C-alpha cells in the first residue's frame with residue numbers, strides 16, 4: 001500500500017475529534033499531549049509564518065492565533081471542513097486541500113507535522129520540509145513511537161507500519177537541522193477497552209517513573225522533536 005492511501009481512514013472527521021470521548025486510553029494520551037503541544041505552538045507561532053502539514057481538523061492551529069500567516073494543508077476534504085469552522089476567526093489562515101508533497105511555498109518560520117509521518121513516505125516528507133524551510137526555521141515533529149508497547153502490538157496485529165523508530169527520524173534531520181528539544185510520554189500499553197480503567201493508574205505510574213529516561217530511551221506513545229534548520 002502506498003503511504004498516501006492510508007489517509008482514506010480519515011473520512012470521519014467528527015469521530016476523529018471526539019476520539020477521546022469513548023476511550024480512557026485516548027483521553028489519557030490526548031490529555032497529556034494536547035496541552036504540551038498547544039503551549040509550544042502558541043510560543044513559536046507568534047508573528048511567524050506557520051505551515052501545518054497534515055493539519056487535519058486544525059486542532060493544533062487554534063494555538064497559533066498570534067501567527068502572522070497560517071497555511072493549513074491537508075488532503076482530506078472532511079477534515080478540512082471542520083478546520084474551516086475552527087479557524088473561521090483566523091483572518092490570517094489559508095486552508096489548502098492538497099497533498100503536503102505538492103505544497104510549494106518556501107521560507108516558513110514554523111512547520112508543524114503532527115501525526116502525519118506514519119501516513120506519508122518519511123523521506124519524501126523530509127525532502128518537502130527541506131524545500132520549504134530556510135536557515136532558522138523550526139520544525140515540530142510528532143510521530144507514533146515504535147518502542148511503545150501499544151504501537152508495537154498494533155503494528156504486529158495489523159501487519160503494517162503504524163509507528164516509526166525515533167533514531168530513523170533523527171537520522172533524516174541530522175545533516176541539515178539541529179535538534180533543539182525532545183520529549184516522549186504516554187506510556188500506554190495494549191489493553192482491552194473495558195479494562196483500561198484498571199491500567200490507567202499503572203500507565204500514570206510508568207510515565208512518572210520513566211520521565212527522566214525518556215530522552216535516552218523513549219517509550220511513550222508519541223515522540224516529539226523540535227528541529228531548527230542550520
Ligand SMILES: C[S@@+](CC[C@H](N)C(=O)[O-])C[C@H]1O[C@@H](n2cnc3c(N)ncnc32)[C@H](O)[C@@H]1O
Nearest residue numbers: 007054055056074075076079099100114115119
Ligand atoms: C492523524 S491525522 C493528524 C491531524 C492533525 N495533525 C492532528 O494532529 O490533529 C493525519 C492527517 O494527515 C492527513 N494526510 C495524510 N496524508 C496526507 C498527504 N499526503 N497530504 C496531506 N495530508 C495528508 C490526513 O488527511 C489526516 O488529516
